[in-house]
Amino acid sequence: EPEVTQTPSHQVTQMGQEVILRCVPISNHLYFYWYRQILGQKVEFLVSFYNNEISEKSEIFDDQFSVERPDGSNFTLKIRSTKLEDSAMYFCASSEARLNEQFFGPGTRLTVL
């Protein structure tokens, strides 16, 4: 069964460093998403991406965040200058169409020291 994959499973970085979280969505899906979950809090929407551009973003998704689909398979989330409060589990998801089920990856745990 096709699934969304994410790498790495755990990333540790120093405050102020740039990180790139990688996702491989399901191959025939056209909509891509990033969510995050800070420990003990709710899963929060960050951004959705379609047709090589951001279709929707939340207040959390400020200028330090960016997304990219650099090739036909990967979908990346870049955090330019990490802060302690960026420590969270980051989930990638994809869907075939806007109203279809979103399939989630297993997440990347980001720890900022």
Place this chain on the structure above:
Amino acid sequence: AQSVTQLDSHVSVSEGTPVLLRCNYSSSYSPSLFWYVQHPNKGLQLLLKYTSAATLVKGINGFEAEFKKSETSFHLTKPSAHMSDAAEYFCVVRYSGAGSYQLTFGKGTKLSVIP
């Protein structure tokens, strides 16, 4: 604004007994509602979804949920718990008004199943 409240952070049941995980939503418009499950080190998996068709929704692994507009609830049930049901469960709402398709999650309910 849309929001979801999961009333219990942790539910513990004995194997073979019924499961009830509670969820209330707040939405200005007719919502789409979902239950997702997350097993350790796995992605979020869709259990079932309500999208304005039948109010009683059947999902995978014997789970059901009933949409009750008058109570703004979407509780998840299963008649008989199995050990493999132990996981974290998320109630999720999507409001598709004004072109928004983002999912709004509840805080999650951790289900423990006692042998």
